[in-house]
Amino acid sequence: MKKLIFFISCLFLLTSAQAQDLKPWKGGPTPPLALNDLNGKPHKLEDYRGKVVMVQFWATYCPPCIKEMPSMVRLESRLAGKPFVILAVNMGETKNEILDFQKKVNMDFTVLMDNDGEALAAWKVFVAPSSFLLDTQGNIRYTMQGGADWDAPEYVAKISELLPPK
Amino acid sequence: MSHHRTISLRYTRRYAIRVYSMMIFRLFSLSLAFALCIPSGWAAPVSMRMSTGTEISLRIFPGVGNTLMLGFPCDEGLGTQEARASQSLARLGMEAWLPDMLGAHGLPPVPSSVEQIPPEEVAEIIDQTVKLSGKRVVLVTTGRGAVPILQGARIWLDRATPQDRAALIGAILFSPDLYSVKPAPGVEARYHKIVAQTSMPVFIYQGQRSPGRWWLEHLKVEFTRGGSRISSKVLPNVRGFFYAAQDPTDEERAMTERLPELILDAIKQLESAQ
Numbered sequence: 001m002k003k004l005i006f007f008i009s010c011l012f013l014l015t016s017a018q019a020q021d022l023k024p025w026k027g028g029p030t031p032p033l034a035l036n037d038l039n040g041k042p043h044k045l046e047d048y049r050g051k052v053v054m055v056q057f058w059a060t061y062c063p064p065c066i067k068e069m070p071s072m073v074r075l076e077s078r079l080a081g082k083p084f085v086i087l088a089v090n091m092g093e094t095k096n097e098i099l100d101f102q103k104k105v106n107m108d109f110t111v112l113m114d115n116d117g118e119a120l121a122a123w124k125v126f127v128a129p130s131s132f133l134l135d136t137q138g139n140i141r142y143t144m145q146g147g148a149d150w151d152a153p154e155y156v157a158k159i160s161e162l163l164p165p166k
Numbered sequence: 167m168s169h170h171r172t173i174s175l176r177y178t179r180r181y182a183i184r185v186y187s188m189m190i191f192r193l194f195s196l197s198l199a200f201a202l203c204i205p206s207g208w209a210a211p212v213s214m215r216m217s218t219g220t221e222i223s224l225r226i227f228p229g230v231g232n233t234l235m236l237g238f239p240c241d242e243g244l245g246t247q248e249a250r251a252s253q254s255l256a257r258l259g260m261e262a263w264l265p266d267m268l269g270a271h272g273l274p275p276v277p278s279s280v281e282q283i284p285p286e287e288v289a290e291i292i293d294q295t296v297k298l299s300g301k302r303v304v305l306v307t308t309g310r311g312a313v314p315i316l317q318g319a320r321i322w323l324d325r326a327t328p329q330d331r332a333a334l335i336g337a338i339l340f341s342p343d344l345y346s347v348k349p350a351p352g353v354e355a356r357y358h359k360i361v362a363q364t365s366m367p368v369f370i371y372q373g374q375r376s377p378g379r380w381w382l383e384h385l386k387v388e389f390t391r392g393g394s395r396i397s398s399k400v401l402p403n404v405r406g407f408f409y410a411a412q413d414p415t416d417e418e419r420a421m422t423e424r425l426p427e428l429i430l431d432a433i434k435q436l437e438s439a440q
Contacts, residue, residue, distance in 0.1 A: 023350065025352065027352045027353060057351075059375065059377075061375040061376075061405050091377060091380070092379075092380070093375075117380040120377075120380050121380065123351070123352060124349075124351065124352050124353060124354060124355070125351055125352075125377065126345070126349040126351075126355055126377055126378075126381060127348070127349070127351075127377055128377050130351035131351070132351060132352065140352065143350065143351040143352055144351070145348070145350060145351050
């Protein structure tokens with residue numbers, strides 16, 4: 001009986017975890033972001049002015065992160081040719097851990113290394129995954145806690161609204 | 167001051183008689199249970215009746231030592247590993263009592279259930295455990311369970327005599343979730359008020375592979391503000407709920423095997439903080 005209740009509860013939690021929503025940002029200015037990628041190349045948020053940026057904090061141990069990665073790849077494909085970029089900030093794991101993960105999960109976007117949790121603290125991230133959508137001026141417009149099917153029409157529409165008109 | 171007189175100062179005579187009748191009955195039940203619990207490490211099924219009328223069953227792993235672990239349920243599973251660790255601790259001489267708080271209220275083992283555990287009942291369990299066992303008690307809990315357990319400890323500490331109070335060694339928290347509400351991205355986290363109200367020795371274990379690891383020092387500052395003596399350890403290469411993981415890694419399996427050792431190490435730290 002206990003196992004049945006546990007199973008039903010897990011099922012409920014799984015379905016409720018999928019029903020995430022983008023929350024309009026009501027906080028202050030965008031925190032700084034200056035990190036190296038897996039090849040040691042430095043990236044600054046300022047380098048991406050003029051593009052809509054999705055900054056996502058993730059970890060290889062986080063099941064919703066693993067689940068949503070393919071939808072993020074599909075999202076990038078859907079918005080190919082448009083000024084949109086994903087910066088996936090890893091939460092303090094080693095390069096080897098991430099490379100091992102990349103062998104299993106296709107993630108064709110920029111991975112940044114937050115080795116000492118400095119960005120995580122500045123962006124006030126408490127849960128993985130946590131996502132921030134920035135407009136072309138570098139202002140945070142939406143946040144989301146938890147995983148999502150990022151190529152679903154409602155998310156694509158919200159992101160497209162942030163893109164500059166043709 | 168005799169034990170009886172201390173109690174009678176705090177409760178009405180009628181209540182004291184009721185409490186004592188219940189205690190004598192339970193002492194008898196426990197003695198019988200202990201007598202049947204040979205070899206050590208075998209869990210005796212007994213129960214405690216709360217003043218609210220709730221009947222709480224608990225697994226008892228008798229140990230010969232003077233320390234007792236009062237372990238509360240994990241919010242991420244069915245407590246299998248906690249029971250295994252209790253068995254090992256009992257073999258090492260440390261008694262362990264595992265009350266089934268969720269089962270008593272027909273709640274599934276998820277974080278939202280743990281929040282429904284009445285702190286008053288936790289306080290009663292601590293009280294009965296201290297009085298029935300005569301041992302020094304350490305509280306152990308995980309995740310969201312830290313909220314009602316620390317609240318219960320606070321209630322008990324406020325009511326206990328100085329003599330009884332000395333019986334509570336402190337609390338060991340595994341990956342505690344002590345936010346007042348689930349923190350949103352980009353927004354300063356707020357901790358539950360019990361963090362600042364807890365003023366007893368606390369030891370925190372946090373898995374390295376969890377976001378909570380990055381906020382551990384922040385949480386420790388909040389505990390210190392309330393007057394708690396706090397120490398902690400980040401457990402390398404494991405997730406927050408490593409012992410309840412459905413897909414444990416080799417490192418997590420190895421760390422789960424070390425649970426009894428981790429609890430004993432934390433108790434040493436708590437005792438040195440007293």
